[in-house]
Amino acid sequence: MIDSMVAKHAAWPKKDDIIFALAAKAQSATKEYGTDKVIDSTLGALMNDNGDLVCLETVYNELKTLPNTAIASYAMVAGQPDFLEAIIKNCFKDYKPNGYIKAVATPGGSGSVRHTIYNYTNLGDSVLVSDWYWKPYATIAEEYGRKVENFELLNDKNEFNVKSFENNFERLLNKQKRIVTIINSPAHNPTGYSLNDDEWIEVLNVMKKNAENKENRITLLVDTAYIAYAGKGDERRKFFKLFSDLPSNILVVIAHSLSKSHTMYGMRIGAAICISSNKEIADEFYYSCSHSSRANWSNCNRGAMEVLTKIENDETKLKAYEAELHKYKNMLQDRADAFVKASEEIGLKILPYRDGFFISIPCKNAKAISDEMIKENLFLIPLEMGLRFAVCAVSKEKCKKAPALIKKAMDNII
Ligand SMILES: Cc1ncc(COP(=O)(O)O)c(C=O)c1O
Structure with missing residues (x-):
């Protein structure tokens, strides 16, 4: 047996x-x-x-008005172009950073976590996440022969622990010469913590200091799964502007999800959205993620794409x-x-x-x-x-x- x-x-x-x-x-x-x-x-x-x-209701009423063909059709591997524009708009609102911005549709935020971990680390590398973290980061890393290592999310004043972040970031970067670090903010799962803008500046300063060595490759994955429910108005989106004009060896990827914002959990739609000061790097991201999509799920839910596009492109809706x-x-x-x-x-x-x-x-x-x-x-x-x-x-x-x-x-x- x-x-x-x-x-x-x-x-x-x-x-x-x-x-x-x-x-x-x-x-x-x-x-x-x-x-x-x-x-x-x-x-x-x-x-x-x-x-x-x-x-x-505003989401599902829209879905139910779609012709069957708009739901049943295959979508393009990278996502419909109008959807990609719509999801970039939905993500940044009035706080779009300067730089080259490219998006690829993914099945929820999970898909962009997968693409970023796989495409920006080497086999055996560790991804840096906080000690309180969403477990699927580790599941995804392990699936692809990577691991997660932690920094402490909070210091003894219950603020973002920049020191622990810096120590562990530099330890891993010195070893691997490249790093993917995931920050789930605003509205961190499981704690509900959100970095304030000063804390984001400190995080970026650590990255910029380490980007002076042009051999280093730094990828910051910002998981915004819960952003729609954070803060008053759009105040919790202001930090996006800080990702403007970064050194070209710092790539920012947003794991943007419509699961919670549009209550489309099971419809599986979101996007990996990159910001780079370098056009080549942004294009490379697009083609690398498109290849990954084709290899893993081919294309995403066309009906869900249509719903977002229709809502974002109509002021009344x-x-x-x-x-x-x-x-x-x-x-x-x-x-x-x-x-x-x-x-x-x-x-x-x-x-x-x-x-x-x-x-x-x-x-x-x-x-x-x-x-x-x-x-x-x-x-x-x-x-x-x-x-x-x-x-x-x-x-x-x-x-x-x-x-x-x-x-x-x-x-x-x-
Ligand atoms: C922290 C965090 N990131 C990402 C996701 C991605 O979810 P989805 O793939 O459904 O968009 C979730 C969902 O529970 C989450 O809690």
Whole structure:
């Protein structure tokens, strides 16, 4: 009897995704006990107060008016040209940096993470990410024979830890002579942290100093998966301007996703968008990513491209979409405020939350605490360094209650 057929590089631990496993448990608890008895903060998707998925009307009405051919057709490998213009506009709004900007459609932000890691590191290299990070960065890196190494996201003042970033950035760059580093901001998953503009300037100063050695190749991947829900108005987009006129051995790639901004999670659309001061480097990015797309998924969801293009190119539709999004952005911010305030009141230590779908609670024994919480019908995700609470999925009333329940479980376990 043989017990394995896969090639060595494709053998991974036989473990189901913990987030989806806990979400399934939460859903069956909800069926058994009712919505008001269960706090399900597992999934990173925006839910209304009844726990149903929010699907933006302005997006789905548009999809339903498309002729079948606009949904069924193949798209161009790099994405339809009008879509690429539309997604660049949607990403930067009024803060488009100076430089050569090229985009390639990807299935969500995940696709651009994949393209950037694969195309800008060598086999065996490490990608630099913060210690609190979205696990698929490591899954994607490992799939291609790369690894992740960490810097500390926060210093002891709970600000972005530029020192740790600099030390680890230089350590890896000196070894590899090239580096891809991922910064997920604004609205970091899982902490809700957003770098302010001064912190971005410090990050870029580290990169510019190291770019003086022209042998070095520096790629900054900015993961903007949650940007649509960050800050007041478009204030959290201002930092894009800082990517203007950088040295040509610094390439910035934005992993831009429409999964959350347009509630198109399963429709799989986004783009890898590069900014370079050098036309050759931007063109090279475009052709390298197009090759990767052809090799991996060929082309992306044509109907989803059409929806974005139609909304972005029509002032009335765009205003209606923005008004609908705004309503949910406010709902999310209210929920997060309620959670943060309740945590302060009862002395639950949380990481500094600025924006987005998640709040994190640093602790040891996260798994034990999460298991304990299940008994109380509160479902949250245990991570290596703490617990992740998805405010996107939980009503304001429940966000008020949850911190006390979590604190009680933590006090019992520690
Ligand atoms: C931090 C982060 N980056 C990127 C993504 C990409 O998601 P998608 O591929 O669905 O756009 C997600 C989705 O959960 C995320 O949390």
